[in-house]
Amino acid sequence: xxxxxxxxxxxxxxxxxxxxxxxxxxxxxxxxxxxxxxxxxxxxxxxxxxxxxxxxxxxxxxxxxxxxxxxxxxxxxxxxxxxxxxxxxxxxxxxxxxxxxxxxxxxxxxxxxxxxxxxxxxxxxxxxxxxxxxxxxxxxxxxxxxxxxxxxxxxxxxxxxxxxxxxxxxxxxxxxxxxxxxxxxxxxxxxxxxxxxxxxxxxxxxxxxxxxxxxxxxxxxxxxxxxxxxxxxxxxxxxxxxxxxxxxxxxxxxxxxxxxxxxxxxxxxxxxxxxxxxxxxxxxxxxxxxxxxxxxxxxxxxxxxxxxxxxxxxxxxxxxxxxxxxxxxxxxxxxxxxxxxxxxxx
Numbered sequence: 062x063x064x065x066x067x068x069x070x071x072x073x074x075x076x077x078x079x080x081x082x083x084x085x086x087x088x089x090x091x092x093x094x095x096x097x098x099x100x101x102x103x104x105x106x107x108x109x110x111x112x113x114x115x116x117x118x119x120x121x122x123x124x125x126x127x128x129x130x131x132x133x134x135x136x137x138x139x140x141x142x143x144x145x146x147x148x149x150x151x152x153x154x155x156x157x158x159x160x161x162x163x164x165x166x167x168x169x170x171x172x173x174x175x176x177x178x179x180x181x182x183x184x185x186x187x188x189x190x191x192x193x194x195x196x197x198x199x200x201x202x203x204x205x206x207x208x209x210x211x212x213x214x215x216x217x218x219x220x221x222x223x224x225x226x227x228x229x230x231x232x233x234x235x236x237x238x239x240x241x242x243x244x245x246x247x248x249x250x251x252x253x254x255x256x257x258x259x260x261x262x263x264x265x266x267x268x269x270x271x272x273x274x275x276x277x278x279x280x281x282x283x284x285x286x287x288x289x290x291x292x293x294x295x296x297x298x299x300x301x302x303x304x305x306x307x308x309x310x311x312x313x314x315x316x317x318x319x320x321x322x323x324x325x326x327x328x329x330x331x332x333x334x335x336x337x338x339x340x341x342x343x344x345x346x347x348x349x350x351x352x353x354x355x356x357x358x359x360x361x362x363x364x365x366x367x368x369x370x371x372x373x374x375x376x377x378x379x380x381x382x383x384x385x386x387x388x389x390x391x392x393x394x395x396x397x398x399x400x401x402x403x404x405x406x407x
Contacts, residue, residue, distance in 0.1 A: 070121030107331030205231030242367035
């Protein structure tokens with residue numbers, strides 16, 4: 062396993078490194094310390110051609126100005142908190158309203174635009190980048206000194222494992238995620254509408270018109286949200302949706318077990334990605350908001366340029382007692398694990 066580390070840029074006087082992990086086949090992943098971001102993911106197609114299947118940018122400046130959370134380790138709370146307000150142990154907290162009347166993805170800064178420390182380790186079969194950060198009490202309006210470790214491991218079987226650990230000294234909601242946008246035909250392809258998707262979820266979150274959960278779950282069977290069998294994304298969009306921005310409630314074998322959550326297949330390249338996770342949900346987003354976004358190597362990203370599949374907890378869980386718990390207590394440790402497995406289908 063080869064490891065490359067080089068300077069990617071300077072943020073507020075701090076050097077930001079780019080770390081690349083390359084296995085013996087030439088397949089690789091790259092990260093930067095700004096936002097503990099995954100910035101490239103290079104895997105072979107059925108003919109052995111290795112291409113980057115991850116949306117992103119070329120420069121640190123673009124990531125500093127990014128409004129799309131490309132590849133970010135998002136938090137403290139990814140997804141939405143209604144009206145930017147929460148009450149914990151009788152104390153009211155006001156968070157930044159950075160999506161109209163609501164709070165999203167930890168605020169305009171959050172963990173995604175913070176500098177993380179990195180350590181690299183390796184053995185014969187894999188290499189790991191472990192990012193760590195301490196988010197101080199009051200950071201982005203959240204309570205508690207939060208300590209986070211995010212470890213990314215790449216192996217010889219083209220598997221990327223993402224493991225999270227977090228502790229706090231004050232009760233605080235946690236929904237840290239990996240905010241990836243995939244296009245398995247290559248980052249410079251026109252769109253991802255030809256991809257075929259499975260999500261193992263019999264239910265989904267119900268939303269008000271502003272994207273805030275009602276607290277109810279709706280069955281997916283015989284609806285546009287039914288991905289239990291392989292469904293072409295364009296066909297799903299044609300049913301009665303022109304976009305998807307929804308958290309699916311996964312069919313779990315037991316609470317927080319590592320289960321297969323989704324499979325994504327691109328027929329022209331033959332690339333397939335399987336996602337397993339310990340998380341109770343996976344957020345499916347068809348990049349509806351992308352419009353004339355300047356990305357890697359001059360590529361311009363527009364609507365549906367990639368697909369985001371984000372394992373995580375349910376949005377606005379702090380306000381819904383029936384949703385899986387996101388409130389991390391002092392003395393407890395938040396843990397989570399995702400495994401992204403890449404293969405080819407002849």
